[in-house]
Amino acid sequence: MGTYALVEIQKLSHDRTELLTRMVQPALWLLIFGQTFSHLRIIDTGSVSYLAFLAPGIIAQSALFISIFYGIQIVWDRDAGILAKLMVTPASTSALVSGKAFAAGVRSMAQVIGVLVIAFLMGVHLTANPLRILAAMAVVLLGAGFFACLSLSLAGLVRNRDRLMGIGQAITMPLFFASNALYPVEVMPQWLRWLSAVNPLSYEVNALRGLLIGTPWNPWIDLGVLIAAAILGVASASALLRRLVR
Numbered sequence: 001m002g003t004y005a006l007v008e009i010q011k012l013s014h015d016r017t018e019l020l021t022r023m024v025q026p027a028l029w030l031l032i033f034g035q036t037f038s039h040l041r042i043i044d045t046g047s048v049s050y051l052a053f054l055a056p057g058i059i060a061q062s063a064l065f066i067s068i069f070y071g072i073q074i075v076w077d078r079d080a081g082i083l084a085k086l087m088v089t090p091a092s093t094s095a096l097v098s099g100k101a102f103a104a105g106v107r108s109m110a111q112v113i114g115v116l117v118i119a120f121l122m123g124v125h126l127t128a129n130p131l132r133i134l135a136a137m138a139v140v141l142l143g144a145g146f147f148a149c150l151s152l153s154l155a156g157l158v159r160n161r162d163r164l165m166g167i168g169q170a171i172t173m174p175l176f177f178a179s180n181a182l183y184p185v186e187v188m189p190q191w192l193r194w195l196s197a198v199n200p201l202s203y204e205v206n207a208l209r210g211l212l213i214g215t216p217w218n219p220w221i222d223l224g225v226l227i228a229a230a231i232l233g234v235a236s237a238s239a240l241l242r243r244l245v246r
Helices: 001-012 017-021 024-038 048-065 068-079 082-087 091-123 132-156 160-178 190-197 198-211 219-245
Strands: none
Touching: 017 190, 024 048, 024 091, 048 091, 048 132, 048 160, 048 198, 068 091, 068 132, 068 160, 068 219, 082 091, 091 219, 132 160, 132 198, 132 219, 198 219
């Protein structure tokens, strides 16, 4: 797994501008959407400002957008003949999937620092505790790992990058809006609360808010769901990935 992850991370080192371009979307969400809704005061977030409430949700959203299209890379590897060579190595398929998922998490962890910097420049009060920031990065790693595995599983099912791109675009926004990233669960209609309750992104946002702004959260439930989702994601992607090389 470590070797596969290292290869993916080295790709990032060859294009460091990606880290900057990835921050454009979170910045726009905070600067435009966040400030607009803060002034409108239509979403009750209690004693926490809406921008502070929104920032962890935008971190989770950014990680989702990075990882949900990770399956396209594996289809490119299949088309280039790389995947077939990897499949005949002694390493297991789960090692390949875990390496890809870990690399997606590492790419996503940079969003934590980026959003913290943007929030600081905007005067939004988030934690400066390094241990909490590291824990938030670990949470993002788990969440991004699961969504990367979901993307790899979809790649094994559809086996076509154009269809995979369409499916990724179709499920990304529902996953985002059917979570508590933008608004508290209490303001949702009942049917949306049910969707939020089975959406791993909601548990990722809960954990990030607890760590970064100190809102109440249940580590056993939130982290437990993320760990279980990541394990199931690796198992599912490992089982489906071999369909790509048939």
